[in-house]
Amino acid sequence: MLAKRIIPCLDVDNGRVKKGINFVNLVDVGDPATIAAEYESQGADELVFLDITATNQKRSTMKGVVERVSSQVFMPLTVGGGIKSVTDMQELLRAGADKISLNSAAVATPELITEGAKKFGNQCIVVAIDVKRNAAKDYYEVYTHGGKTATGIDALEWAKKIVELGAGELLVTSMDKDGTKSGFDIELYQKLSILVDVPIIASGGAGTSSDFADVFQKSAVDGALAASVFHYGEIAIPDLKKTLRDQGVNIR
């Protein structure tokens, strides 16, 4: 059966991986290709590169990053951040990306999802949703622009809509959980997986290996994404995979 996916996420700024990455034996910790190769050797199932570069000028360097990574690392690569047109998507796919992740642009221009899906296939189009629980009105609210802008959009309704528009996968980050290391927002993923029938990637809250086991056992997500726990070596992917396997989760 299909294995559950473990997905490290790398923030890339002007062609270099941002945030400290504490792998042993890595000479140049900022080089995306070196870091990608290290994650591949550890057994990551997929990599997400998020371009956090603020200016469009520097953004074209992302193509070069994807080109270099995909020449050395032979696993699925998702690229997101600042993608605003089908041309942007095409350039990154030609550079070697397998999937394109849309976030703010999908909210601003939902047609972009359909255009991308028609041209490249649904499986190429990931829509990332940043979600925060709105306690006053009791719903999950969609945020954009790196979690800075509240949209008033109901995340569960949005998820259904973007799948109808052609999204082939949802990457859902719980802003309430992100950075807390208190576990994934299992209730959110349980609700989402009933509503949509495309793969869901859980993100936000990973602190320990058992958090991953929990989200896979208690919700129907297909993958779990994390950044800092992998980058800082707090969770080693081989150990994580062993824990998951021991607990009966289907892992590569």
Place this chain on the structure above:
Amino acid sequence: MLSIIDYDAGNTFNVIKAFKHLGIEVQLTDEPEKIMKSSGLILPGVGAFGPAMATLEKKGLIGVIKKVVLDNKIPLLGICLGMQLLFEKSSEYGSHEGLGLIPGEVGLIPEKGDLKVPQMGWNENQLKKNETDFAFIADEYTYFVHSYYAVCDKQYLISTVDYGVEIPAMVQNKNIFGTQFHPEKSGAVGLKILKTFSEKVVRQ
């Protein structure tokens, strides 16, 4: 020379990069003369069956591929949609005739329970043929992205994966090979498949 057939059907770049990484010389071409002179062929493919066959036909490549493979016995590897094209026909958006190099048909993966279509991710290969240079694929996970799958006689199976139905993952009919998965995205085992195939080419 190993030729990757260029017929505008999706991402050939990653296949080329994988061969480059292995130090194996390949050319991307749609020229019949070059294809006729090749020592091995790769038929990649992402997209839909009907348009892919139509493009091969428009480029005048169907007869060329059949001649090279059937008369000259040159090894061919079809990848993903490229593997599906090797079969006789497909029911993807209508009924389409394939290359007919392996007996069998291509149909939609049935939706069963929680299984999502397309199958997207890593699945574990069950070896179905012991006398093969690809036996190392046993119990290895490879990367799949597809909604349609081949139905063929078990004599053509090298490996299968379980996705509600038994899905042919790697197939072979004499000098004709196909992988439903993407070897160029399947890590070390994927590269080993490309390398093993290229060694068959050299041996020809």
